[in-house]
Amino acid sequence: MVSKFSQVLSVTRQAPELIVPARPTPREVKQLSDIDDQESLRFHVPVIFFYKNDPSPSMQGRDPVKVIREAISKALVFYYPLAGRLKEGYNRRLMVECNAEGVLFIEADANFTLEQLGDDIQPPCPYLNQLLYDVPGSEGILGCPLFLIQVTRLTCGGFIFALRMNHTMCDGSGLVQFLKGIEDMVRGKCSPTLFPIWQRHILNARNPPRVTCIHHEYDEINNNEVPSDNMAHKSFYFGAKETKALRNQLPFHLKDCSTFDLLTAFIWKCRTIALKLEPEEIARVSCIINARGKRYKTDIPSGYYGNAFAFPAVCSKAEHLCKNPIGYAVELVKKAKAQMNDEYIRSVADLMVIKGRRIKFPTRGNFIVSDLSNLGFGEVDLGWGKPIYAGTAGAVELISFFVKHQNKNGEPGIFVPICLPQSVMERFQEEQRRMMIQGTMEDLCNINQTQISSKL
Structure with a gap:
């Protein structure tokens, strides 16, 4: 409207x-x-x-x-x-x-x-x-x-x-x-x-190029879809209350997972449910990971401003992703990120040369996430102080970006823009509300149990 x-x-x-x-x-x-x-x-x-x-x-x-x-x-x-x-x-x-x-x-x-x-x-x-x-x-x-x-x-x-x-x-x-x-x-x-x-x-690719890793993000499949003309573009806010409601639904060994892992898993699961994929269809999630720094043991120098990332993917049958608890999706997101190292990005470069750089990521059942919250967009001062909002203007096709921002009450959190066909977006919103309510109810149950235990 x-x-x-x-x-x-x-x-x-x-x-x-x-x-x-x-x-x-x-x-x-x-x-x-x-x-x-x-x-x-x-x-x-x-x-x-x-x-x-x-x-x-x-x-x-x-x-x-x-x-x-x-x-x-x-x-x-x-x-x-x-x-x-x-x-x-x-x-x-x-x-x-x-x-x-x-x-x-x-x-x-x-x-x-x-x-x-x-x-x-x-x-x-x-x-x-x-x-x-x-x-x-x-x-x-x-x-x-x-x-x-x-x-x-x-x-x-x-x-x-x-x-x-x-x-x-x-x-x-x-x-x-x-x-x-x-x-x-x-x-x-x-x-x-x-x-x-x-x-x-x-x-650049090695000589000779050699693909040494599995790259599900570039799987060549025949289920690509023509984008819908009736697309809905919305943004979802995740603050302390929302992330707590989601953590309540995790098993103990995953409680300390990163906010990125948690939100990516949650959105991927809700999105897949909303898409109504067939039970045996493959759902993918890719995490865009910056290869700079000592963590991944690459030789990318400070000051390099080209593309220095890969987006390793993991797959799940849609039925498994939709019916399992959110912890199942969190484990897969962590697995996707764990693939990233110097050898992985070298393998991507080699794959591009071998395939003539023409391969693209699949579209149906695919979701790509990029975390921009700590890149420093909010620190860019052009002489008038820091911006009150800084980041992407929205989602790009299958790609969503995590952007650090405050909600209207001034509470810090993460905004995630998402782009989906209108009917799919409506189902996505219904599912994310349902999961949030479930997490909130579990939190109330935990509080009540704690109160009862303290009285005993």
């Missing part, structure tokens, strides 16, 4: 322009890695930040559009491949032509305040098409700007910073690194605090 406010919301945009690097940059062609160069990453991801009118002393009286435009230009000197254009080489191999054509930028003004938006700053953003205008011809993968950025001033003095990123160039960590580089330029630094490193060859 369209709200009364949305009917009067208006955004006035200036003509799109190209922001180029502030100084001359190398003219060269750089190949993407075999992890970047996956068919399943050839799409754009919208991300949005909402800022209050809370400028730092150095920004008093300054225009955020001008400040950010200049900072982007300076940051592109160091991240100059992002100002280039993608092209294909032999066998559709992606490479970026570093030609300094620039990123696409839109200056805009709105007729509303941040306060008027209320809960609409939470994903999915209902006004995304106004706050991030889809410039005709800009949405392609080849020969198009790699970033589309719109900064919209609000009547309260705050602003909205929205962008759309070509996923083949960066993952979530890489995007945050670029944004922190823009932040450094806003602060007047001469170079980014964390210097960007290309070195995409680090995640």
Whole structure:
């Protein structure tokens, strides 16, 4: 249903322009890695930040559009491949032509305040098409700007910073690194605090390539579905009360599982029930896992801003997933994450080369989850303080993102946007309410038993 406010919301945009690097940059062609160069990453991801009118002393009286435009230009000197254009080489191999054509930028003004938006700053953003205008011809993968950025001033003095990123160039960590580089330029630094490193060859296939792991996330099956035209896009909040209700339903040895494991298992189970898969059909869940850092023993250097993740999957017959307690799904999610290590991501790169990079993840019965809650989106300060919301503007097809945010009562928690056909979404909501009530009832039973025991 369209709200009364949305009917009067208006955004006035200036003509799109190209922001180029502030100084001359190398003219060269750089190949993407075999992890970047996956068919399943050839799409754009919208991300949005909402800022209050809370400028730092150095920004008093300054225009955020001008400040950010200049900072982007300076940051592109160091991240100059992002100002280039993608092209294909032999066998559709992606490479970026570093030609300094620039990123696409839109200056805009709105007729509303941040306060008027209320809960609409939470994903999915209902006004995304106004706050991030889809410039005709800009949405392609080849020969198009790699970033589309719109900064919209609000009547309260705050602003909205929205962008759309070509996923083949960066993952979530890489995007945050670029944004922190823009932040450094806003602060007047001469170079980014964390210097960007290309070195995409680090995640290229081995010679000869050899697939050493099982990759259910790329299973080639014939049950892919055409997306429904009647899609519902909603966001679900999980705070302390909600996660406690779910933990109440776990066996003792799983009580201390991570919030990510718990919520992923819960959503996967409810989603599978709502999809009404046949009992013998396979349901999958994939967990997007960042390969950076010592934990996975990869040699990815600090400053690498390319895609450095894999999304290992686990499978279950739909009947087993739907009828077993939630602990069954938690065990499988933990198993999916446990597969990730240096050998696993090397095996993915090798698989891409062997299969010609054309394989994509299956769609029917599949669910992919990415945890963005600790990547640092909420720490990006462009001179007006930290954003009151920062993260993806919503779900992307089969992919849901965990975003850290406060609910309307100011309680911290996790928002998870989900996209499903309308009828499936209704069943999903019914199932998640049922499981939440079940967990709450178990909590009340435990409290009563404790009270009885204390009296005895």
